[in-house]
Amino acid sequence: MPSDSGQDAGLRVAYAVVEVYPYLKTGGLADVSAALPPALRKQGIDARLVVPDLPAFSGVVSHRERVQILGPAFGASEVAVARARLPDSDVPIYLIEAAELFDRPGNPYVDENGIEYADNHRRFALFGWAVARFADGDWRPDIVHAHDWHAGLVPAWLASIPGPRPASIFTIHNLAYQGLVPAAQVPELGLPSRFHDVDGIEYHGGASFMKAGIYFADALTTVSPTYAQEIQSTTGGMGLEGLLSSRSSDLIGILNGVDPELWNPATDRLLEVNYDANRLHLKAQNKVVLQSQFGLRADLNAPLCIAISRLIEQKGIDVLLDVVPDIVDAGAQLLVLGSGDQRLEARLTRCTEDYPGQVAAYIGYDDGLSHQMFGGGDLIIVPSRFEPCGLTQLYGLRYATLPIVTPVGGLADTVVDADQTTTPPESGNGFVTRGPAGTDLRSTLTRAFDRYHDATRYHQLQQNAMSADFSWTRAAEQYAELYRRLRRESI
Ligand code: ADP
Numbered sequence: 001m002p003s004d005s006g007q008d009a010g011l012r013v014a015y016a017v018v019e020v021y022p023y024l025k026t027g028g029l030a031d032v033s034a035a036l037p038p039a040l041r042k043q044g045i046d047a048r049l050v051v052p053d054l055p056a057f058s059g060v061v062s063h064r065e066r067v068q069i070l071g072p073a074f075g076a077s078e079v080a081v082a083r084a085r086l087p088d089s090d091v092p093i094y095l096i097e098a099a100e101l102f103d104r105p106g107n108p109y110v111d112e113n114g115i116e117y118a119d120n121h122r123r124f125a126l127f128g129w130a131v132a133r134f135a136d137g138d139w140r141p142d143i144v145h146a147h148d149w150h151a152g153l154v155p156a157w158l159a160s161i162p163g164p165r166p167a168s169i170f171t172i173h174n175l176a177y178q179g180l181v182p183a184a185q186v187p188e189l190g191l192p193s194r195f196h197d198v199d200g201i202e203y204h205g206g207a208s209f210m211k212a213g214i215y216f217a218d219a220l221t222t223v224s225p226t227y228a229q230e231i232q233s234t235t236g237g238m239g240l241e242g243l244l245s246s247r248s249s250d251l252i253g254i255l256n257g258v259d260p261e262l263w264n265p266a267t268d269r270l271l272e273v274n275y276d277a278n279r280l281h282l283k284a285q286n287k288v289v290l291q292s293q294f295g296l297r298a299d300l301n302a303p304l305c306i307a308i309s310r311l312i313e314q315k316g317i318d319v320l321l322d323v324v325p326d327i328v329d330a331g332a333q334l335l336v337l338g339s340g341d342q343r344l345e346a347r348l349t350r351c352t353e354d355y356p357g358q359v360a361a362y363i364g365y366d367d368g369l370s371h372q373m374f375g376g377g378d379l380i381i382v383p384s385r386f387e388p389c390g391l392t393q394l395y396g397l398r399y400a401t402l403p404i405v406t407p408v409g410g411l412a413d414t415v416v417d418a419d420q421t422t423t424p425p426e427s428g429n430g431f432v433t434r435g436p437a438g439t440d441l442r443s444t445l446t447r448a449f450d451r452y453h454d455a456t457r458y459h460q461l462q463q464n465a466m467s468a469d470f471s472w473t474r475a476a477e478q479y480a481e482l483y484r485r486l487r488r489e490s491i
Contacts, residue, residue: 011483013040013047014141014166016131018108018124018150020049023086024056026107027095027310028256028391029173032223035259037091039476045483048141050134051104052127053095061095062088062399068137074126074190075119076100081134098128099122108150110277121181124209125189128153135166140489141400144474145169145479146217152209155216156195167486170217172210175238176230176314179209181205203239214243220251221479221488223389224410227254234387254479255413256389257472258398263374265399270371271276277466280400280459286376294360296333300319302358303332303452305445306401308370308392311340311348316406316437318344320371324351326442328358330449335377336361337369374399379448385437387411393430394470400462403430404448406437414470418451418461426457429465 005238015037019030033049040047051057068081076098086093088273096102106112109120113281117123129144131154135144144166155168182191183206186196196202201212214220220438222228229465230236232245242253262268265283266276272289275282285301291298305327309315320336321344327334336348338361351359362369374380380396393403397414405411414482417430430446433440453456 009056011045011046011143011480011487012139012141013145013483014050014131014135015047015145015147015157016050016151018052018054018127018156020051020057023060023160024054024108026109027174028223028389031259031391032173032205032256033147034187035257035472036476036479038089039257039472039478041091042473043480045480047091048084048139049091049093050131051088051093051095052108052123053097053099053109054102055105057095058094058103061085061093064095066097067094067139068134070130070133072096073129073186074098074101074122076126077131079126081137084478087443093402094134096127096134098126098130103128114160114396115471117151121179121185123152123192124179125153129190132157132161136161141166141211142490143167143169143483145171146213148173149209149213150464152211152213153189153191153201154213155218156191156201158197159191159216167443167490169219169221169482169486170213172214172220172222172231172388175210175222175236175240176386178211178238178240181207183208192489193302208240211243216238218250218484219491220244220247221482222251222253223256224289224413225253225255226412227386227388227409230386230409252478252482253413254396254475255410255470256391257475258391258394258470259472262393263398265375266329266373268350268371270376271366271376272372277400277463280462283375283400286372287378288376289331290372290376294335294362296360297333297355297357299333301376301453303330303449305332305334305404306373307336307338307381308373309336309338309382311338311344313341314387314402316385317341317348319383319441320381321347321351321436321443323445324355324359326445329447330354332445332449333358335373337364337366339363339365368431374401377401378403378452379431381407381410381441381445383433383437383441384408384411390414391416397465397468397470398427400466402405402448402461402465404433404444405430406433409421414468417463419447424426426460426464429459429468430461446463
């Protein structure tokens with residue numbers, strides 16, 4: 001037990017979220033909600049998950065038991081809360097049952113054809129309402145910690161409760177997705193009409209779930225210190241910079257961690273060959289397998305660049321595709337795993353056809369393959385336009401697959417450029433472009449390839465990368481500190 005466990009004893013936190021890895025994941029949010037509650041429990045905090053009762057959860061939980069009936073609401077004939085257990089987890093999970101709204105195929109936000117559900121505003125309004133009711137039930141949390149726009153109405157509903165209520169925290173994982181609601185649908189959110197105000201959820205005549213979370217939560221966090229600054233500026237604030245700046249003193253950035261059980265090259269069962277910092281030479285065997293599997297030229301000297309990403313503009317995939325000829329000319333290789341924007345997918349496919357043996361791709365989502373790529377790649381390219389935290393560069397560091405990144409958000413906070421000092425000892429752990437996305441990826445790649453061919457110095461960078469501490473324990477300690485402060489302030 002950590003030294004603070006005495007203070008944390010009895011501290012109860014409800015963690016309201018829509019995605020939890022490995023059951024439901026569309027992005028890094030799912031990794032965070034899988035890792036943070038168990039890390040908090042290790043600190044002595046009673047952290048529990050509250051999720052919508054989506055098929056991905058109802059299909060895996062056991063010991064399901066209804067603990068609260070909330071009645072009909074938001075078009076659902078019955079809303080209830082069930083307590084259950086997730087496989088191999090000691091984190092209790094509560095499911096918000098509302099069959100008509102949550103028992104649907106597809107991912108949480110879109111149907112099987114990728115079309116957004118037309119009633120998402122009602123579905124996630126119900127979620128916010130039900131979480132607030134749950135927090136007023138038998139198990140009373142001290143803190144309700146809501147995540148991203150889907151849970152943005154949780155703090156608003158909590159604020160509507162008269163008398164004592166739990167403190168609320170809202171975490172922004174990506175400000176780009178705001179949950180905007182047209183004016184005509186605002187009444188369907190069910191909140192008292194006084195909430196539809198400029199000092200409230202109102203946004204350009206309609207409403208914004210994201211704004212609701214930011215406005216009503218007692219404290220705000222986001223997933224890296226640099227992103228916490230960026231979102232207060234006109235370039236990064238996506239229309240909410242004014243509100244975010246006004247709440248500056250309540251907003252902190254806490255870097256995400258890496259789950260060492262899942263992401264450890266020494267024990268990762270998805271790798272052909274395991275390795276660690278003392279047996280780094282074994283990593284090459286994973287590269288051999290990848291090259292053969294994807295028809296890339298069998299050449300251990302060719303730097304193998306990888307990218308694992310949603311294929312969208314935010315991630316700078318267009319910028320990456322622009323430099324494919326440079327990668328090829330340098331004798332390097334590129335392997336991309338991802339899916340997303342159809343035009344980017346088509347451009348990527350054309351690149352693989354233009355450069356067989358040097359460029360390959362798997363268009364789709366494949367967790368196992370992502371591990372193999374971290375295991376076998378030499379460099380991971382993350383040229384994002386903005387990046388709240390970013391996980392792939394962290395996994396790259398752990399697997400000694402050095403990141404090449406733009407200096408934004410969590411990328412800037414975690415990757416230290418190899419050339420920040422020109423003389424050994426090497427203090428970097430990757431390569432950072434000297435400008436925003438689209439400015440000097442080419443020259444950064446050249447620097448990375450040069451260093452790759454300088455084996456001793458490259459090896460030192462890999463050692464630095466593998467020794468960096470991005471543990472959830474560190475992140476959980478920062479969240480625990482925030483929880484304690486909020487509890488003190490609310491007493
Ligand atoms: P975001 O949440 O914006 O998508 P992050 O870097 O924070 O970006 O998290 C992305 C997560 O999804 C990482 O765990 C990454 O490995 C994983 N990922 C992204 N695309 C794929 C894919 N096509 N197949 C497997 N894993 C993927």
